[in-house]
Amino acid sequence: MQTYDFIIVGAGSAGCVVAERLSRSGRFSVLVLEAGGTDRRFFVQMPLGYGKTFYDPAVNWNYRTEPDPGLAGNADHWPRGKLLGGSSSINAMVWIRGHRADYDGWRDLGNPGWSYDDVLPAFKAIEDNEAGANQWRGTSGPVHVSDCTSAVHPLTKRYIHAAEQAGLPFNSDFNGASQEGVGIYQISTRDGRRMSAARAFLRPAMKRANVRVETNALATKILFEGRRATGIEYEQRGRTFRVKAGREVILSAGSINSPQLLQLSGVGPAEHLRSLGIEVVHASENVGRNLEDHVGINYTFKGREATLNQLLRPWWGKMLVGMQYVLMRSGPLSMSMNAGGGFFRTDPALPRPNMQLYFQAFSTIIPRTGERPILTPDPWPGFSIGLSNCRPSSRGEIMIRSSDPRQHPRIMPNALSTEADVAEMLAAVKFVRRIAARPALKEFIVEEIVPGPSVTSDEALIDDFRRRSGTVYHPVATCRMGPDQQKAVVDPRLKVHGLEGLRVIDASIFPTNIAGNTNAPSIMTGWKGAEMVLEDAG
Template sequence: MDERPDEFDYVVVGGGSAGCVVASRLSEDPKVRVCLLEAGGEGRNVLIKAPLGFTVGMPRGINSWNYSTVPQSGFNGRRGFQPRGKALGGSSTINAMIYARGHRSDFDTWAELGNPGWGYDDVLPFFKRSECNAIHRDSPYHGVDGPLHVTNLRSPSPLNDVFLEACQSQGIPFNPDYNGEQHHGCYHVQVTQKDGERHSVAAAFIHPNLDRPNLDVRTKAHTTKVNFDGRRAVSVTYQRDGETRTVRARREIVMSAGAYGTPQILMASGVGPGAHLQSLGITPVLDVPGVGQNLQDHISALLIYRALVADGMVSITPKGIASLLKAMWTWRRHRTGLITSCAAESGVYYRTDPSVEVSDMEMELIVGIGDDHGRKIHYGPGYSAHLLLARPKSVGEVRLASPDTNVDPLIDPKYFSHPYDMETLVKGTQVALDIMNSPAFDRYRGDMLIRYDRDDPAQIERTLREHADTEYHPCGTAKMGPDSDPMAVVDAQLRVKGIDGLRVADASVMPCITSNNIHAPVIMIGERCAEFIEQSA
């Protein structure tokens, strides 16, 4: 990844799930020169390639920014954990690899909020463009020629069938393709893996194209600010190898630094809420009150069970450790076995009430004990279930702690600040307990590590305040919206309002969160942005 002359047609800040897509697509045109800046490394180490490696690396801050929130009143003063990917590929290098687009209504809502071209029928072709789906090759909802490989797990745990039986015993249907026509139901996960390895967005879009003479990828390059000539973005300043450098953009700069990095860099550059910037000694280039606002995230609860039988689970026991060592050998030789697990191997979209039109909860089965994001280790076999609130109404913010982007921003999701979130998550926990306590699990179910009383909503609420946390899906901090929305940061073509030559393409632009993992929608946003730029060139 050698550096070339420091002027390009396009500069992309952030090599994450959208930034890699933008840089790759723009550099398909040999007549334009593209520079991609990424603060982390090349995204090739074994903890990234080995699918189960994220359960070791992510809790320990490897390949991650390892953020925390400010103390949350909804969590009784606890700070929340906020891992975000810091490597080429961004959070696609540390996530559970689940490929989930969301419900049709998620995107139709974006369009209804004044963002033409973002309804489900508009964005479906861009989901398909990036996808090479090995499961549903004849489906009109899936692509088969894209760079990103999507498939089923190679060596799924037998516990998945138990979970799916439990869901169906509660009247929830099996859904063979939650990314297809129907979203509701229980399912086997679709994952971004290729040949038994994690297929990060970097592995799909960047690593195969590093030999393009018009694509310059710079890792370990920490962006400090965007520079302006009047109201036009003209260059980016970054730090690398102890030096401060600047790269110029002849046409456009694309911010793809994520839901925390993008607003942080914009504000440090003078684009954001004017009073907040001035309080830190930053001269505003443009007062944009919505930068850093509208932070949304999925709130997650965790049901953890000790297991009477250890079949198909990751466990910390002499036998379990021996199985892991054997699994490492199997993966190195054959790219099969336990190491190909994504941990969250099956799931269900469900409703807290039959009158709810669209599933308002999701639950994923974890084939191990995943206490406190894997940061607390427990001896013995077990399994868990992650519950997430599909459409939270609590809205938070990101603010600067310092003008220096080397200082972590102040992240305040304001979890449980809207009463709907606690009310719905309590109901969702009750339904989840019904599923996990069904006869299908009788052979496996031991004691719960964190106790929930199914019939005591007040006890469930107290427990959620002590143990709930992020499901790792922050978004919305530079939201897309019409001119009539004073808090909108970008327009429907992702251009920063009031600034020339500057777009945002990442989870920041989501006006409202999608109803499940945001990885696939962010890739779609990258595809969409690249086409907008190509059409305007």
């Protein structure tokens, strides 16, 4: 059995960072096991190409939740990256760190080293921010963060003006002094290409002699000797292999696959594991539980003038933007669909924003089989204002269905299952209409297409957002961090409670969700987690 100092399961947003940092000194040997394949695909590297990867089984786990009562019984589609870079290779690239109070809240839950002041140096070290360095931003890190101010569609400026007319302040940097307000999103791209964790961290690490990356390698079981994790069993091209970790096994498989692998290996809710014939190595009732996710919805409008729909839909428009991208790495294909956005409070009495906004200068309400129709939008001039909740109180769970590692786990989000979540979503969709009714946008709008002007009562609005809402792809907390093993899975050093030689380093350890997109915090978690591993390794 071959031995490495560290075995990392998952080459996603956090795992790529961990691999790069642990291998940098040359002292340690590192094996990375990735269930998916290469990220060197055109539609992965082209930023707006993620519409093509949204359902593609070659790069996407394509999870489906259980029918969710809070979403009118819908079974939601949960895309997760199954390739080098993980979900950072198929996401919308919006670069948001979260609110200062999010991380101070982590610290206050008993997690020293995770306050905002503790994580800010990591965020700055990660970034190469095009907007320049200051007390919040860095400019020498591996992740290039693009300033899209000069490249967004002109309609985005109308949206910003309308949101200001609705009472939101303009905010030039949601990762700066304050998060609240409206503005243009920074995105993780460089020179018109996606800046995934694989591109920023793993590709440089793969050039080192002490790093081995195995793709199409599905981890099936953590190997234990007593209560110490000693290695990983994995399947690759029809064969089963076992590898040994001389120092630590590190799970960076994400909020779905990390709890899944723990449960498959006998670490999790004891009664559930025994019911599936799995021998319990360590009873940990919180593995897979405490699932949090952001839930979102779009309101879509028809405009009086051309939007990106009229450029991206016709053949000549596709040819034009395609040539612009291939020749100059610029234009709509080099951007995210979410150009503008913001954060607001549904109640002025709240201490911080509880809702996030997204603006898209095109619309995609006409479905297409097998893909998200970003590159083939609606035939009329359309645009959308979307929103998602930042701190939902609803909690779900992820549990394996059987001892078969190839079977997708049971995902039950329990979205919008609390009165508080429903009430704030109701207030939020009303605010979206307030923005659309401000003069800067009102003069541009012909009509509201979805949900439409007939949906006005509270009951009708609630029914609509239950039927049309869905994940915005930010699941966390299924292996959450905390000092008490009765309430958490890992300790503040990210070591699994009750076991040795085993850590979890990915978004599943978040004690609570952050306000905003979770890719940047996941990368930060990889950075901080690797730092802890190196400290403990001497």
